[in-house]
Amino acid sequence: MVDNNTNPAEPEVSADQKGLSRRQFLIGFGGLGVGLALGGIFGGAFLLSDEVIAIQASGGWLLVDTKKCSGCTSCMMACSLAHHGETNMSLSRIQITQDPFGKFPDDISIAQCRQCPYPSCVEACPTGAMHVDKVTGVRTVDVAKCIGCERCVNACPFTPSRALWNFEEKHSQKCDLCKDSPFWDEDGGPDGKRACEEVCSMGAIKFTRELPVQSEDGYETDLRTGTAWDTLGFGGSPKSGGALG
Amino acid sequence: MASGNGYSGKILKVDLTTGKFETIPTEKYKSWGGGHGMGSAIFFDLCTDKTIKGTDPRNVVTIMTSPLSGTLAPSVAGRCEVQGIGIQGYPIGWFTRSNFGGRFSTQLKFAGWDGIVLMGKSPRKVWLNIVNGDVKLQDATDLWGLNTRETQEEIWASVEPSKKDNDWVNLGQSRDSGRTTQRPAVLTTGPNAERFGPMAALVHDAGNGAGQGGFGGVFASKNLKAISVLGSGGVAIADPKALMAARIWSKDYSFAGHHDNPVEYIGLQTFGSTPGRPLSTIQDSPEGTKSRPQGCVGCIRACRGRTDTGKGNESSCVDFYWYDSHDVKANGQITDATPRAADAIQLAGVNAYVVESSTLWIEQLYHQGILGKGKEIDSNLPFDVFGSGEWAEAFINCIITQTDIGKELCKGVAQAAHAWGRFEKDTKSGILPLQEWGYAQHYDARTEVEWGYGSLMGERDINEHDFNWHVYWTPTIAGLFGVEPAVSAKRLSEIIAKKMIPYNDPMAINYSDEGIYSESMAKTVAWHRHYTRFFKQSMLFCDWAWADFVNHYGPEQEGMTSIGEPKFMNAVTGGDMTFAEGMEVGRRIWNLDRAIWILQGRHRDMEKFTEYSYTTGAQPGMTTYEAPYTMPVFENNEWSYKSVAGRILDRQKVEDWKTLFFKVEGWDVKSGWPTRETLEKLDLANVADALEKAGKLGASA
Numbered sequence: 035m036v037d038n039n040t041n042p043a044e045p046e047v048s049a050d051q052k053g054l055s056r057r058q059f060l061i062g063f064g065g066l067g068v069g070l071a072l073g074g075i076f077g078g079a080f081l082l083s084d085e086v087i088a089i090q091a092s093g094g095w096l097l098v099d100t101k102k103c104s105g106c107t108s109c110m111m112a113c114s115l116a117h118h119g120e121t122n123m124s125l126s127r128i129q130i131t132q133d134p135f136g137k138f139p140d141d142i143s144i145a146q147c148r149q150c151p152y153p154s155c156v157e158a159c160p161t162g163a164m165h166v167d168k169v170t171g172v173r174t175v176d177v178a179k180c181i182g183c184e185r186c187v188n189a190c191p192f193t194p195s196r197a198l199w200n201f202e203e204k205h206s207q208k209c210d211l212c213k214d215s216p217f218w219d220e221d222g223g224p225d226g227k228r229a230c231e232e233v234c235s236m237g238a239i240k241f242t243r244e245l246p247v248q249s250e251d252g253y254e255t256d257l258r259t260g261t262a263w264d265t266l267g268f269g270g271s272p273k274s275g276g277a278l279g
Numbered sequence: 280m281a282s283g284n285g286y287s288g289k290i291l292k293v294d295l296t297t298g299k300f301e302t303i304p305t306e307k308y309k310s311w312g313g314g315h316g317m318g319s320a321i322f323f324d325l326c327t328d329k330t331i332k333g334t335d336p337r338n339v340v341t342i343m344t345s346p347l348s349g350t351l352a353p354s355v356a357g358r359c360e361v362q363g364i365g366i367q368g369y370p371i372g373w374f375t376r377s378n379f380g381g382r383f384s385t386q387l388k389f390a391g392w393d394g395i396v397l398m399g400k401s402p403r404k405v406w407l408n409i410v411n412g413d414v415k416l417q418d419a420t421d422l423w424g425l426n427t428r429e430t431q432e433e434i435w436a437s438v439e440p441s442k443k444d445n446d447w448v449n450l451g452q453s454r455d456s457g458r459t460t461q462r463p464a465v466l467t468t469g470p471n472a473e474r475f476g477p478m479a480a481l482v483h484d485a486g487n488g489a490g491q492g493g494f495g496g497v498f499a500s501k502n503l504k505a506i507s508v509l510g511s512g513g514v515a516i517a518d519p520k521a522l523m524a525a526r527i528w529s530k531d532y533s534f535a536g537h538h539d540n541p542v543e544y545i546g547l548q549t550f551g552s553t554p555g556r557p558l559s560t561i562q563d564s565p566e567g568t569k570s571r572p573q574g575c576v577g578c579i580r581a582c583r584g585r586t587d588t589g590k591g592n593e594s595s596c597v598d599f600y601w602y603d604s605h606d607v608k609a610n611g612q613i614t615d616a617t618p619r620a621a622d623a624i625q626l627a628g629v630n631a632y633v634v635e636s637s638t639l640w641i642e643q644l645y646h647q648g649i650l651g652k653g654k655e656i657d658s659n660l661p662f663d664v665f666g667s668g669e670w671a672e673a674f675i676n677c678i679i680t681q682t683d684i685g686k687e688l689c690k691g692v693a694q695a696a697h698a699w700g701r702f703e704k705d706t707k708s709g710i711l712p713l714q715e716w717g718y719a720q721h722y723d724a725r726t727e728v729e730w731g732y733g734s735l736m737g738e739r740d741i742n743e744h745d746f747n748w749h750v751y752w753t754p755t756i757a758g759l760f761g762v763e764p765a766v767s768a769k770r771l772s773e774i775i776a777k778k779m780i781p782y783n784d785p786m787a788i789n790y791s792d793e794g795i796y797s798e799s800m801a802k803t804v805a806w807h808r809h810y811t812r813f814f815k816q817s818m819l820f821c822d823w824a825w826a827d828f829v830n831h832y833g834p835e836q837e838g839m840t841s842i843g844e845p846k847f848m849n850a851v852t853g854g855d856m857t858f859a860e861g862m863e864v865g866r867r868i869w870n871l872d873r874a875i876w877i878l879q880g881r882h883r884d885m886e887k888f889t890e891y892s893y894t895t896g897a898q899p900g901m902t903t904y905e906a907p908y909t910m911p912v913f914e915n916n917e918w919s920y921k922s923v924a925g926r927i928l929d930r931q932k933v934e935d936w937k938t939l940f941f942k943v944e945g946w947d948v949k950s951g952w953p954t955r956e957t958l959e960k961l962d963l964a965n966v967a968d969a970l971e972k973a974g975k976l977g978a979s980a
Contacts, residue, residue: 064576104581106574110525111351115519121350123389129460131445134484135428138571143445167419194446194460201455217519233351233526235535236572237580262541267563268570268584
C-alpha cells in the first residue's frame with residue numbers, strides 16, 4: 035500500500051497488461067528505469083505515460099561492496115540489535131551468506147533490501163501493513179496491520195527474500211534504513227544513521243541518496259576506488275584489478 | 280528471544296557411551312564467566328580421575344562459548360574454547376586448551392547453548408547434529424575417512440537438504456520453528472584422526488583450527504567425527520544501546536574509524552598494530568593473488584583472507600606460513616607451494632605448529648645425512664623437490680596415512696624422536712626445539728621470557744601475543760628497516776604499566792639480562808596468566824586483537840585494554856564488573872588449572888625448559904624467529920630497545936625466578952603447589968580439599 039497524501043489506493047500495475055510478468059517487470063526495470071530517472075524528484079505516486087503507476091522513491095539506498103566485505107556479519111548482528119535488542123542473524127534485515135571454500139569474489143553474497151522503486155512486497159500486501167512511509171519513502175512494515183500471510187516474503191523477487199518472517203514476534207519485517215530502531219540511541223532513516231553501515235569495519239556498506247546502477251546480481255558498487263583500500267595490498271582492490279576486479 | 284543476558288542459560292552434556300543428553304544450567308558455573316573458566320570448573324567436577332590419558336573414555340572435553348559470543352563485542356564473538364586432557368604434551372598430556380575462531384561459537388549460542396560437554400566413548404562412529412534444541416548423534420561411518428572439507432560439505436547437505444543458493448531455510452516443521460540463510464557450523468577431525476592423534480587438529484570451515492593439544496585425536500578416540508550446529512535464535516543483550524555505543528566507540532581505535540587515513544606501517548609491522556588495519560596474511564601471496572580480508576564473526580581485524588584461487592582460504596599466520604621459508608628458499612619467492620601447504624594441513628586436520636617445527640628438524644636431519652633414502656632414518660619423501668607443494672603434500676600425507684616417516688611422527692614429535700634415538704641429542708643441540716612440554720618453540724623463552732615462562736608454568740605453548748606485538752615485533756621490524764619504533768621503550772613501559780592492573784609495575788617489560796629474572800617479570804607473567812585466562816580464554820576476546828595495549832589511533836597511543844573489556848562485558852551481561860575484578864576471576868581460573876595439573880603429577884622440579892635453552896643461543900634457520908630479537912630493556916637507568924638474540928638462560932636464575940613467581944601467586948615455593956590459604960581466598964576450598972586428599976596441598980609459608 036502506498037502511504038501518501040494524494041493517492042492512498044493500492045497501485046494498479048499495468049506491466050502484466052503489457053505481457054510482462056511482475057518479476058520480469060521488477061528485475062527488468064530494477065532501479066535503473068524508474069528510480070534513476072525519477073527517484074527522489076517526485077514525491078508520492080505518479081502516472082507514467084505508459085500507464086505504469088510509479089510510487090514514491092525511497093529516501094535513500096544501501097550500497098554494498100561485496101569485495102570489501104570481510105564476512106564478519108557484524109552488520110547482521112547490529113541490525114537485529116538495533117531493532118530487537120538481541121543479536122540474531124535470523125532477524126537481520128541484511129543477510130550475508132558465504133562459502134568458506136569459495137573463490138573470491140564469489141565466496142560472499144550480501145543481500146540488502148533494495149528499497150525497490152516498485153516494491154512488489156508492498157504491492158503484495160493485502161492489508162497495507164507493508165507500505166511506503168510517506169515521510170521517508172522507506173518501504174517498511176506496520177506490524178499492527180500484519181496478518182502473517184507472508185505474501186510480501188514470497189513476492190520479493192530476490193534471493194534470499196529481503197522481506198522476512200519474524201518467527202519470534204509473528205510478523206513480517208524488512209529493512210527500514212533504521213527508521214524504527216528502538217534499541218539504538220541514534221536517529222535512523224535516510225536522514226539519520228544506519229546500524230549496519232555504522233558497525234562495518236571495512237566500510238563495505240554505504241548509504242546513498244542517488245540510486246545506483248544495478249543488475250540482477252546487485253548494485254554495481256565500488257567503494258574501493260580512490261580510497262586507502264588501494265594501499266592495503268589485497269589485489270582485489272581497483273589498483274590491481276579494475277573497478278570490479 | 281534468548282533467555283538471559285548474554286548467556287543462553289544451558290550447557291549440553293553428551294554421554295557418548297549411552298547416547299543420552301542432559302542439560303547443565305549455566306547458572307551453576309556463571310561465576311567463572313564463560314569459556315575456559317567454565318570448562319575448567321566442569322572438567323574438575325566431572326572428570327573424577329585426572330590422572331587418566333587423553334584417549335581414555337573418561338576424559339571430559341568441553342567446548343565453550345562466552346556471554347559475548349554472537350554479539351557485537353569486537354573481535355570476540357567468533358572464538359570458541361576447547362579443553363580436556365590432551366595427547367600432544369610430553370611427557371604428560373596435561374589438562375590443556377585450544378581455541379578457534381569462525382562461526383561455531385556464534386551458531387552454538389544461536390542454537391541456545393552456552394557450551395558442549397563430551398563424556399565417554401561412543402560404541403560406534405558418530406557425529407553430533409545440533410539444530411536449535413534438537414540434538415542427535417548420527418552415524419559417521421561414511422564420514423570417517425573424509426577430509427575436513429568433504430566432511431563439512433556432506434554435513435551441510437545432510438542438515439539443510441532443501442537449501443538452494445543463499446535462500447532461507449526453515450529449521451523444523453513449523454513456520455515459526457526458525458529460519459536461517461546460514462550454513463551449519465561444523466567442527467571436524469581429518470580422516471581417521473585416531474591414527475595420528477597427537478598431530479590431529481579440529482577444523483571448522485576452511486581455516487579455523489583448534490590445533491594444539493591433539494583434540495582431533497581425542498575426538499576420534501571417542502568415536503566422534505564432528506559436531507555440527509545451526510541456530511535461529513539470538514543472544515539477548517542486557518543493554519543494547521550501550522553495546523551499540525561501545526562498538527561504535529571502538530571504531531576510533533581501529534581501521535573501522537579511519538578508512539580514509541589508516542595508519543602507515545612498515546613491512547610486517549602490522550603484526551604490532553592491534554587492531555590497526557585488516558591483516559590478511561595471505562594478501563597478494565603468491566604475487567598477483569586477489570583476495571579479501573576475512574574475519575570471524577564480529578571481527579574488526581580480519582586477519583585471514585579468501586583468494587581468487589580458493590587456495591589458502593582462511594589460513595592465517597603459521598597455518599599459511601608453516602612452509603613459506605622453504606618455498607622461498609627453493610623458488611626465490613612465495614609460490615603456489617605455500618597455499619598448497621596451508622590447504623594440505625587444513626584438509627588433513629593436522630596441527631600447523633607441529634608440522635612447522637617438524638619440517639625444520641627433518642630438513643636438518645636430511646642435510647646431516649641422517650634422514651633420507653637408505654639413511655639411518657629411511658625416507659622416500661621427495662627431498663629433491665623440497666620447498667615445492669609436492670613435498671609439503673607428501674609430508675602431510677605420510678602423517679595421515681602412517682607411511683614413511685609418518686609411521687613414527689603420527690605418534691607425536693617427541694615420540695618419533697625417541698623412536699629414532701634422536702631425542703636427547705637433538706633437544707640438547709636445539710635442532711629439535713621442543714622448548715616446553717613437548718610443544719615446539721614458538722617465541723623464544725631465552726629472549727622473550729614472558730612467553731617461555733608462561734608456557735613453562737602452564738602446560739603448552741601459550742600462543743598469547745599480548746606483549747609480543749609490542750615488545751618483540753614492532754621494535755624488531757622497525758630495527759630491520761632502520762627506523763625508530765613509533766613508541767619509545769620508555770613510553771611503552773608507561774603504557775603497559777598503566778594498563779597492567781593491579782600490579783602496574785613500571786619495570787614490567789624489562790627484558791634485560793637482569794630484568795628477565797626479576798620480581799617485576801614474575802608479576803608480568805602472573806598478570807598475563809590471569810588476564811588471558813579470564814578475558815581471552817573465558818570471555819573469548821581474540822588473541823589477534825586483544826590485549827590492546829598500544830594503539831596508534833588511541834589517545835596518546837593508548838589502546839582499549841582495561842577500559843574496553845569491561846565496557847563490552849557489562850553492556851552484554853548487565854553486570855558492573857571492573858577490570859580488576861575480571862583479573863581476579865582470571866587468577867581463580869589459573870589456580871584451578873594449576874590444581875588440576877598438580878593432581879596429574881605436576882611439581883616445580885618438573886618445570887624446566889628443554890636443555891638447549893640453557894646451553895645454546897638461537898641459531899638462524901633452526902627454529903622459528905632468530906632474526907635480531909629486539910626488545911625493551913632498562914639498563915644503566917635508561918630505557919632502550921636492544922637485540923637480545925643469542926641469549927641463553929641461566930639455570931639457577933630460572934629456578935630463583937620460579938621462587939619469586941610462586942611467592943607472587945601465593946604458592947608453596949618448594950613444590951609450586953597452591954596453599955589452602957590461597958585457594959580459600961579464591962573460594963576454592965573444595966579444590967584445596969582435593970589437593971589435600973591427594974597429598975599435594977602446598978605448605979603455607
